[in-house]
Amino acid sequence: MSPIRPLSHLSSGVSICQPRYPARVLRVLMPEEREMAGLLALLLPGARRATRVDAAGRPLMLAEQDRSRRDRRAIADAHG
DSSP: OOOOOOOOHHHTTTTSSSSSHHHHHHHHOOOOOOHHHHHHHTTGGGGGGGBBOOTTOOOOGGGGGEEEEOOOHHHHTTTO
16 A cells, blocks of 8 residues: 655645645645646646736836746746
8 A cells, every 4th residue: 555645744834725725735646747747837827917918007028027927936836
């Protein structure tokens, strides 16, 4: 019987209602599966959401976006 890996580190400040949560759990349970990393990466556009538009709501080109405002935690989650 294989040991059960603890998932307690996934619950700190994360709602299970967020779409990233199930993807994070799958990433921990199946770290060798590249598809799980891909699934998590698909959910990452929210990590850049705050940087995509200016104060007036106009879209910004990637080069104009302030990368310091990105959600670093979400990005780190995708990298395991």
